[in-house]
Amino acid sequence: GENVEQHPSTLSVQEGDSAVIKCTYSDSASNYFPWYKQELGKRPQLIIDIRSNVGEKKDQRIAVTLNKTAKHFSLHITETQPEDSAVYFCAARPSGGYQKVTFGTGTKLQVIP
Amino acid sequence: GAVVSQHPSRVICKSGTSVKIECRSLDFQATTMFWYRQFPKQSLMLMATSNEGSKATYEQGVEKDKFLINHASLTLSTLTVTSAHPEDSSFYICSASRLADDNEQFFGPGTRLTVL
Numbered sequence: 001g002e003n004v005e006q007h008p009s010t011l012s013v014q015e016g017d018s019a020v021i022k023c024t025y026s027d028s029a030s031n032y033f034p035w036y037k038q039e040l041g042k043r044p045q046l047i048i049d050i051r052s053n054v055g056e057k058k059d060q061r062i063a064v065t066l067n068k069t070a071k072h073f074s075l076h077i078t079e080t081q082p083e084d085s086a087v088y089f090c091a092a093r094p095s096g097g098y099q100k101v102t103f104g105t106g107t108k109l110q111v112i113p
Numbered sequence: 114g115a116v117v118s119q120h121p122s123r124v125i126c127k128s129g130t131s132v133k134i135e136c137r138s139l140d141f142q143a144t145t146m147f148w149y150r151q152f153p154k155q156s157l158m159l160m161a162t163s164n165e166g167s168k169a170t171y172e173q174g175v176e177k178d179k180f181l182i183n184h185a186s187l188t189l190s191t192l193t194v195t196s197a198h199p200e201d202s203s204f205y206i207c208s209a210s211r212l213a214d215d216n217e218q219f220f221g222p223g224t225r226l227t228v229l
Contacts, residue, residue, distance in 0.1 A: 034217075034218075041204075041223070041225070042222065042223070043206060043220040043221060043222050043223055044157065044206075044220050045220075046217065046218075049217075089156060089157070100159055100162055101147075101159075101218060102159075103156045103157045103158075104156065105155075105156050106154075106155070108154075
């Protein structure tokens, strides 16, 4: 089955700086890679996703890159704000039907004002 | 659109009792629902995949007889934790998929289970 590794497990940045979270996956059949933000005690919220037919996607301060050959993808948050503080999870899912999503181990991001 | 609810949000029960958690898709039909378990400071671990009208598919290591899943309609799936023990205390989250969104998962708000 799929195995998703995520680094770092914790990340502290100053407000206004950038944050980068990296993930690798093992199953070459995976072709959908969502990123979730989870605040304490709340549900995961999809913040951005990328499919294997593109290498990069951007939405305002958030961008995701995908290197399918190397099987890794990254989340980039620019101009970080205190409200970006949360746990971020990467995930991977193969194509076809209602396939299950495999989550990474999570990164706790702390943005210091 | 694409709202998923869970009930209850919190439950405290005595060891040995059974607890039922409901997951509902409020404004769409969900052919498939997923049940996750999340321990503090850990990731979401998939427990089972629930398809309407058929038996759930459980992940390796998840006891079918302990975690009973029923997906009786296109908008409702239930997870029953039978004979709960303190080690079953966790945050249980469901998600629902709909074909129109290319199988994107929409998560419920979660249920905090505490077994005394």
